[in-house]
């Protein structure tokens with residue numbers, strides 16, 4: 028009998044004795060008209076032991092494969108991550124079989140994967156000779172693999188701890204590389220919105236072209252617009268993206284003034300937004316004609332057939348509800364909602380509510396990506412998501428993102444206005460002097476768009492204009 032068996036037998040005997048004592052103490056030496064209590068106690072003890080053992084075995088049978096599997100999965104993912112991010116040392120050695128020099132890779136050792144509560148911890152040990160900055164500088168790969176909560180901790184002397192809590196964090200720092208990696212995964216024109224439990228969330232606007240961003244004031248809409256726009260401006264050049272911005276709150280888009288991707292001025296009044304939408308409609312019409320000429324059905328096909336790459340056009344309007352009563356503007360938004368996808372024209376519309384008084388049904392139906400920050404009530408949440416959940420959101424920057432296939436809870440990264448402004452300065456520098464191809468080419472490209480006049484010519488022109496205006500005023504007066 029080995030030590031383990033002797034210990035378990037002794038423990039078993041001890042428990043059985045205690046059980047007997049308790050039963051005899053409670054019921055005396057005999058029970059039920061003469062049945063010795065000892066025998067009954069032993070019987071009951073046997074049953075209880077059998078039941079407990081069965082429960083423990085069932086629990087283990089159900090749980091252990093899951094734990095083992097989870098650990099194996101974590102290990103597999105880590106190795107994939109090491110390869111993808113280049114976290115290994117490349118060595119060479121002579122093959123014992125054919126005697127040729129062959130190279131091989133040495134990865135960090137995964138010493139232990141442990142799960143405690145809702146946090147998984149992985150202990151890593153670097154191979155001797157590996158620079159710790161290799162793993163530290165590429166720690167973003169762990170967030171790509173395990174979500175935004177994954178943190179790499181340097182325990183010194185070549186030992187690291189990767190902590191992966193399962194809960195969505197209440198704050199996520201903005202990281203362009205994470206956003207870029209998420210966008211790369213989609214094939215088309217991607218919009219990055221934030222981090223979910225199982226990784227970053229970017230939607231492909233080629234599949235789901237129009238976005239409605241809704242939420243009451245103070246819970247993260249403006250931050251989300253900054254994240255979306257700044258990410259786009261850093262990832263795409265003006266050859267891929269053009270923006271038409273409408274800011275009916277007059278506070279949000281000032282920082283994007285004079286950014287090369289932005290068409291014209293930022294529209295801040297209703298009349299300006301209406302005029303801006305008329306311009307977008309011209310772009311849509313122009314593209315319709317061009318596509319019709321070459322028989323193209325979408326932007327990619329047009330590029331294949333003509334070799335000409337047209338930029339994606341995004342109309343982004345903050346507080347679109349302020350356009351209430353502007354029928355022309357609503358007609359254009361609806362038309363873009365219906366036809367925009369094929370012609371690379373997309374909508375990102377933000378507002379506080381979605382009930383019938385502020386957003387008409389046709390437009391809402393075309394917003395196929397719905398991003399809901401905290402909403403005013405169950406009704407508004409249901410109207411946007413089909414569920415009341417957004418009315419209960421308690422974390423700033425937290426939203427539900429619903430598209431054709433799923434609804435995910437997402438934490439939008441925090442991008443402070445100051446940091447956003449600094450990024451815009453860099454973007455302006457980066458694209459300064461880049462030649463922008465007009466969205467609608469001039470009718471006669473030989474006619475110059477601007478002409479330098481000398482002093483005499485400009486005086487003559489001014490006099491001519493003055494004379495024309497005087498003439499106009501006189502004829503106006505005489506007709507009264």
Ligand SMILES: Nc1ncnc2c1ncn2[C@@H]1O[C@H](COP(=O)(O)OP(=O)(O)OP(=O)(O)O)[C@@H](O)[C@H]1O
Pocket residue numbers: 197198199242243244245246247248249250251423424425438439440441442
């Ligand atoms: N993603 C985020 N992560 C952490 N905190 C956030 C986030 N977004 C917003 N907040 C916090 O909430 C505050 C309000 O955010 P924001 O201005 O984006 O809200 P809003 O809904 O657009 O409000 P308003 O309509 O008044 O502009 C911010 O100052 C910040 O403190």
